[in-house]
Amino acid sequence: MSGTRPEAQFPYRGDPTPPFRFLEPNGTLLEGSVSPLDDEQTLSALRLMMLSRAFDQRGISLHRQGRFGTFSPVMGQEASVVGSAFALDPSRDWIVPQYRELPAYLHQGLPLEQFILYFNGHPAGGTIPDGVRLLPIQISLAAQLPHAVGLAWGLQLQNIDGVVLTYFGDGASSEGDFHEACNLAGIVKAPVIFFLQNNGWAISIPRAKQSGARTLAERAPGYGFDGVVVDGNDLLAVYEVTKTAVDRARRGLGPTLIESQTYRLGAHNTSDDPTRYVASDVVNTWKEFDPILRVQRYLAVRGRWNEDTASDFQSEISGVIDQALIAANSVPAPTTKDLFKHTYAELTERQVRQLRAHASSAKQPEIA
Amino acid sequence: MLEAIRDAIGTAMSADDRVMVLGQDVGKFGGIFRATDGLLAKFGEKRVVDMPLAEGVIVGSALGLALSGLRPIAEIQFLGFAQQAFHQIVQQVARMRYRSRGRFAASMVIRAPFGGGGRTPELHSDAIEALFTQAQGLKVIAPSNPHDAKGMLLRAIRDPDPVLFCEPLRGYRLARGEVSSGPYEVDIDKAKVVRDGKDVTLIAWSAAVNLALQAADVLLTEGTEATVVDVRSLLPLDVDTLVAAVKRTGRCVVIHEAPLTAGFGAEIVATLANEAFYSLEAPIERVTAPDAPYPLSAAELMFIPNVERVVAATRQTLEAQ
Numbered sequence: 001m002s003g004t005r006p007e008a009q010f011p012y013r014g015d016p017t018p019p020f021r022f023l024e025p026n027g028t029l030l031e032g033s034v035s036p037l038d039d040e041q042t043l044s045a046l047r048l049m050m051l052s053r054a055f056d057q058r059g060i061s062l063h064r065q066g067r068f069g070t071f072s073p074v075m076g077q078e079a080s081v082v083g084s085a086f087a088l089d090p091s092r093d094w095i096v097p098q099y100r101e102l103p104a105y106l107h108q109g110l111p112l113e114q115f116i117l118y119f120n121g122h123p124a125g126g127t128i129p130d131g132v133r134l135l136p137i138q139i140s141l142a143a144q145l146p147h148a149v150g151l152a153w154g155l156q157l158q159n160i161d162g163v164v165l166t167y168f169g170d171g172a173s174s175e176g177d178f179h180e181a182c183n184l185a186g187i188v189k190a191p192v193i194f195f196l197q198n199n200g201w202a203i204s205i206p207r208a209k210q211s212g213a214r215t216l217a218e219r220a221p222g223y224g225f226d227g228v229v230v231d232g233n234d235l236l237a238v239y240e241v242t243k244t245a246v247d248r249a250r251r252g253l254g255p256t257l258i259e260s261q262t263y264r265l266g267a268h269n270t271s272d273d274p275t276r277y278v279a280s281d282v283v284n285t286w287k288e289f290d291p292i293l294r295v296q297r298y299l300a301v302r303g304r305w306n307e308d309t310a311s312d313f314q315s316e317i318s319g320v321i322d323q324a325l326i327a328a329n330s331v332p333a334p335t336t337k338d339l340f341k342h343t344y345a346e347l348t349e350r351q352v353r354q355l356r357a358h359a360s361s362a363k364q365p366e367i368a
Numbered sequence: 369m370l371e372a373i374r375d376a377i378g379t380a381m382s383a384d385d386r387v388m389v390l391g392q393d394v395g396k397f398g399g400i401f402r403a404t405d406g407l408l409a410k411f412g413e414k415r416v417v418d419m420p421l422a423e424g425v426i427v428g429s430a431l432g433l434a435l436s437g438l439r440p441i442a443e444i445q446f447l448g449f450a451q452q453a454f455h456q457i458v459q460q461v462a463r464m465r466y467r468s469r470g471r472f473a474a475s476m477v478i479r480a481p482f483g484g485g486g487r488t489p490e491l492h493s494d495a496i497e498a499l500f501t502q503a504q505g506l507k508v509i510a511p512s513n514p515h516d517a518k519g520m521l522l523r524a525i526r527d528p529d530p531v532l533f534c535e536p537l538r539g540y541r542l543a544r545g546e547v548s549s550g551p552y553e554v555d556i557d558k559a560k561v562v563r564d565g566k567d568v569t570l571i572a573w574s575a576a577v578n579l580a581l582q583a584a585d586v587l588l589t590e591g592t593e594a595t596v597v598d599v600r601s602l603l604p605l606d607v608d609t610l611v612a613a614v615k616r617t618g619r620c621v622v623i624h625e626a627p628l629t630a631g632f633g634a635e636i637v638a639t640l641a642n643e644a645f646y647s648l649e650a651p652i653e654r655v656t657a658p659d660a661p662y663p664l665s666a667a668e669l670m671f672i673p674n675v676e677r678v679v680a681a682t683r684q685t686l687e688a689q
Contacts, residue, residue, distance in 0.1 A: 184422070344465070
């Protein structure tokens, strides 16, 4: 035993590492940095980011007209979501989502109309096509984290090649499930990436009221693995950090907690009114850090982005969204059968009786 | 009873490499009741896993393991502690098939002993099985004897849907009976008439079935022939067997260890009142714990139902005109 001074047991921990970054907000690649994505890959990531933004705008507008349900826009977090999703191989890796990560689901192979159906409240909206390595959207915050660890651990136990990335936010990181999941992941060294999108807000509660920790990533060593902080509005940095974590997980080096520091430019969801709790100048400051602008500026310097390409992208994306809306709206309205279907592998006797009684008495109103 | 459960787990693990066990103290220690004794030595630490002390992640990670293609059996040391995993069981495990429209199934078993009479410390004995019976998508079963325990557990492990397997704490050593050595299965959605009698129907599950049988012996000395129905499966509920048994006798007593108000007996009585109403000759009686928290152990024998209370309630229903 050493030390008569107990202060030795309370070591100064040093300042937290600043977020990892490749691109300045003006689109300049930091000196000495080499982009991990070539221009074609960057353009393809940008297209997905722009699709996400365009869908948010369309969804908000349709919601105001009463033609789309309550949903949570990605707005402001596109680099965080797309950069991380691009680091996965959808043919073997899994995403275990929260709910604010639309472009990641699309990258993984979920058809856009499926997402539209879900937020339009159609029971069939939860369907995930065979072969798409994605769990259903999770409304219960952090409840998916133990599933992600179990799934990753199960792949590892069966020697199946695959890494699991799970999304959640700064608010969800206060839940007990976060702690329990990280704790188990550290013990079994599961190939799982905890991708924490710190967007500053849990509805109206600011990040400072979620945790006294200086960064959310610095909790990771307490669970026996690494935590890193990345500029979540920098596509290239998010990709690089996530790719590193994915490669490490694949090599058997266990989990990583990534805190992606980003900002929710929009509302919590379409029923929220952030003007009650966010000062407008704060939002305006963050608009300078818009992740889409940053990639466009970067590509413009490289001669790969101008008004013509922007307009080509916009019209292609607009068409994709139109088509998805048409496909979603052409799905027949739910029936009483949908109330019972898939509760169990087979309906119970009681359900069969209830279905019979229900079908004759309940009239399904028209879905708008 | 314990031997039957251990036998079922070992049999399932030998037959199917995907079956694994996880929980607190299930490894070297063999489970606090020894339900997994010897399994670690036989199947290794990848299939018999000691977990950190956290019910939520025992259940939640078991769901993830099931999604990866394995067949987990999660042990919760006492059903009362499953309340720390309530959201995972009710909201997540039970609904996975429904939420994914059939793409993902939580094919897994959660085992937990429940009920009183074991002189356990506080919070260990709560009979909270009814809390889980509104978790549509989950199956909630509660065998009363070793034969059923083995056969129903083997059936549950193979079931495509998640099963909460409630074991009678008091029955672990008390419930004795012949158990076939080989693999066999017992339905997990059927009640069973375990004793036939023309005068009254006693309905119970888990440890309370033994009470009902003892009460039936006492009643027979008074000339009353009682039918005893072992419900076995609460969710789904085998309504037909219950209704048929009550229609035959016209009188009924429901027995359970949980407090009266909103105990699962309420569901059974309401169902019988609806479907067997015109055969009833007397109000249905319930013998349950009182509406109070489970007491410390020196008071527990006053709390849980006993043979005398079952006999008294039965006499009352027999006397009703």
